[in-house]
Amino acid sequence: MEQRITLVTLGVSDLARAKGFYEALGWRGQEVEETVFFQAGGLGVVLWGRDKLARDCGLEPGPAAGFGGIALAHNVRSEAEVDTLLAAAERAGGTVTKPAAVNAIGFYSSAFTDPDGHAWEIAYNPGFPLAEDGSVTLPDFGSR
Numbered sequence: 001m002e003q004r005i006t007l008v009t010l011g012v013s014d015l016a017r018a019k020g021f022y023e024a025l026g027w028r029g030q031e032v033e034e035t036v037f038f039q040a041g042g043l044g045v046v047l048w049g050r051d052k053l054a055r056d057c058g059l060e061p062g063p064a065a066g067f068g069g070i071a072l073a074h075n076v077r078s079e080a081e082v083d084t085l086l087a088a089a090e091r092a093g094g095t096v097t098k099p100a101a102v103n104a105i106g107f108y109s110s111a112f113t114d115p116d117g118h119a120w121e122i123a124y125n126p127g128f129p130l131a132e133d134g135s136v137t138l139p140d141f142g143s144r
Contacts, residue, residue: 005043008072011050012116013064017093018047021115024092025085041134050116064117071111071119075136079108079124086110086122094120 012018019029019036022045029038029047036047051061076082082100089112090096097119100110107125114120128136 007044007046009046009048009053010118011053012047013050017115021092025088071121073121075123075128075130077130082108082110082122082124
């Protein structure tokens with residue numbers, strides 16, 4: 001298996017609300033057959049009904065309760081961008097779960113959940129520099 005992710009699909013309870021939330025953050029997507037597709041750099045982020053996604057994965061649909069064990073991360077180029085994006089997420093209907101601050105390992109980060117409870121980290125980490133296209137190349141942690 002190649003070491004890559006092509007799509008991240010978020011199960012949502014209200015597709016129109018979820019689409020509106022991400023559009024309020026500036027994302028632009030395409031809705032096709034009750035599914036919304038966003039181009040996010042080199043991968044796609046998809047919004048699809050939570051029950052449909054569960055069934056498609058061969059799982060029983062269940063309630064969305066608590067932390068689901070995954071967080072999406074969006075790195076930015078400055079501390080000010082962290083603050084701006086966190087405020088935009090809150091205005092759009094997200095819930096700030098961790099105010100922006102310098103974390104224990106020294107970079108500036110915050111977190112919020114979207115209206116369906118999907119966790120997002122927003123971070124400015126100079127150790128993970130972003131290319132002009134927004135892609136990140138992880139550092140060689142062995143050389144530290």
